[in-house]
Amino acid sequence: MRFQSLLALAATSALLLPLSATAGKLPANYQATCVTQAQAQQKTMSKADAERHCSCAGNVLEKEFSDAQIKDLDSSDGVDADTMKRAQEKIAAACKPKN
Structure with a gap:
């Protein structure tokens, strides 16, 4: 996956968060919304890859952000x-695609 694609996914993941102290809580619809938007932005991304990326991004966001x-x-x-x-930097560093 190109670096530009990774940044686009990181930005998407960060922007998908509707919802204070570290260890914040993601909204209930985060995963489904993230997967849908990731696949829309990256037409060649499989649903499984999008789910892995969004799960990783969600974990980073919940751990690192209030x-x-x-x-x-x-x-x-x-x-x-x-x-x-x-958010983009932390997600990009933690959620690099496996080649």
Whole structure:
């Protein structure tokens, strides 16, 4: 998978979070929404690969971000650039596709 594709998936994963303290909670529909959007962005991605990536990304987000940060990542009134960058970097580092 190209680096650009990985960044796109990381951004998608970070933006899919609707919902304060580290160990935040993802919304109930995170996994299904993430898989759908990942496959829409990466037409060649299998459902199994999308599920693996979204599960990994969700684990990273829950472990590294507070509820408030997770909620901000899905905000429709603008996302904090530093929080988004940190989320993308952490997801990209932890969820590299297996070749």
